[in-house]
Amino acid sequence: MPPPPPSAPASHHLRLWWRRRGRAGAVGATFAVALLATALLLALSSYASIVFPASSGRRGPALVGLTLVRRASEKGALCLDGSAPGYHLQGGSGSGSRSWLIHLEGGGWCRNLKSCASRQRSMLGSSRYMEGQVEFTGILSDDKSQNPDFYNWNKVKIRYCDGASFSGDVKDELQNGTRFFFRGQRIWEAVMNELVVKGLRNAKQAFLTGCSAGGLATYIHCDSFRALLPKDSRVKCLADGGFFLDVEDISGRRTMHSFYSDIVRLQGLRERFSHCNSNMDAGQCFFPREVVKHIVNPVFVLNPAYDAWQVQHALAPEASDPQHSWLDCRLDISKCSPKQLGILQGFRKELHDAISEAKQKRGWGFYINSCFVHCQSLNSLTWHSPTSPRVNNKSIAEAVGDWFFDRREVKEIDCEYPCNPTCHNLVFARPFKI
Incomplete structure (x- = not known):
């Protein structure tokens, strides 16, 4: 069975439009988005900057340079191809000079040597292909109007190039005669050590x-992050679009479970996870539902109830739909049939069931909206703008800020689609090819 997407060639072009329910034409014309290069990284882990009209008066997002980890080879902290991992650091100022926001980039996973070899030739497996500068938008923005609570903090975007959510640590480099570096855990430690010094x-x-695979990594590393900081500091975590579900797809197979099992075996993750006991099979260890049970530090779960990536690759992957009866629904939720919508409502219930235990955790926060999107914190339109999605009249940024600073308890659970007219739902112009 084909896997959920590792990465696509850099020449692959995927066009997406935001659609607001009830005024799709206007928003679609105003906020067209072209996402290029590695399709999973850009289309499914984060969104490129929205193109605003020239008359909007908005200034452009900050461009932040790439820093490669020093002495990466000595530390064994290497991308899949053996190159040094990297991160982008923007210094804080004023009241934010001693506050830090760290963001773990997403971009799917590779389940076998073939797919990992493909990633070695992209920014998802090698710093040789990473941009020298990236835009900081959404929760990383330094514009107070777009990011009111965190705009002047020290902000870091850690690039993702290990293929297993910053969690593997395989000593052997040679795999079937080819060199692969499964060193995500060492990348995490090396970057954290540099930031500690800085x-x-x-x-x-x-x-x-x-975000996405980086959201899963946030669950995995939340408590170890807390351990790096002074005991009297306020430390919390936010996982955006990272609550992947162990569900049956429309053909009755567990596509994601099989995929995760391969990742865990390939990168030796069973031994890395203390929560992975002998009663679990390999794939089960990697699902957030199991990981979150053991997290002590407070976490904010930001997820759409109809996650576009999971609908396309976990619930209704192309391999499970040989008659293409789900094609239109996978591209545009407004084109789903009543029967398909019923299945999507069941998927929403699966998410609610999966996070039920986490809901009881003290100090945790939730924002589950009824939108057909994936990651929402890196895009200024969905994070915080006059037309942002809202639940109980709160934008995502407002809800997250309220929770982080303990201004109020935040457990926002939206009603069923299509109840929320503020959603910006993704519309895919053509099938997402793997």
């Missing part, structure tokens, strides 16, 4: 965030 150790408050 001021993280003196942080009064710190926030670990991540």
Whole structure:
């Protein structure tokens, strides 16, 4: 069975439009988005900047340079191809000079040597292909109007190039005669050590965030992040679009379970996870439902109830739909039939059931909206703008800020689709090819 997407060639072009329910034409014309290069990284782990009209008066997002980890080879902290991993650091100022926001980039996973070899030739497996500068938008923005609570913090985007959510640590480099470096855990440790020296150790408050595969990594590393900081500092975590579900697809197979089992075996993750006991099979260890049971530090779960990536690759993957009866629904939720919508409502219930135990955790927060999107914290339109999605009249940024600073308890659970007219739902122009 084909896997959920590792990465696509850099020449692959995927066009997406935001559609707001009830005024799709206007929003679609105003906020067209072209996402290029590695399709999973850009289309499914984060969104490129929205193109605003020239008359909007908005200034462009900050461009932040790439820093490669020093002496990466000595530390064994290497991308899949053996190159040094990297991160982008923007210094804080004023009241935010001793506050840190760390973001773990997403971009899927590779389940076998073939797919990992493909990633070695992309920014998802090699710093040789990473951009020298990236835009900081959404929760990383330095514009107070777009990011009111975190705009002047020290902000870091850690690039993702290990293929297993910053969690593997395989000593052997040779796999079937080819060199692969499964060193995500060492990358995490090496970057954290550099940031500690650069001021993280003196942080009064710190926030670990991540999107998609980086959201899963946030669950995995939340408690170890807390351990790096002073005991009297405020430290919390945010996982955006990272609560992947162990569900049956429309053909009755467990596509994601099989995929995760391969990752765990390939990168030796069973031995890495203390929560992975002998009663679990390999794939089960990697699902957030199991990981979160053992997290002590407070986490904010930001997820759409109809996650576009999971609908396309876990619930209704192309391999499970040989008659293409789900094609239109996979591209545009507004084109789903009543029967398909019923299945999507069942998927929403699976998410609610999966997070039920986490809901009881003290100090945790939730924002589950009824939108057909994936990651929402890295895009200024969905994070915080006059037209942002809202639940109980709160944008995502407002809800997250309220929770982080203990201004109120935040457990926002939206009603069923299509109840929320503020959603910006993704519309895919053509099938997403793997």
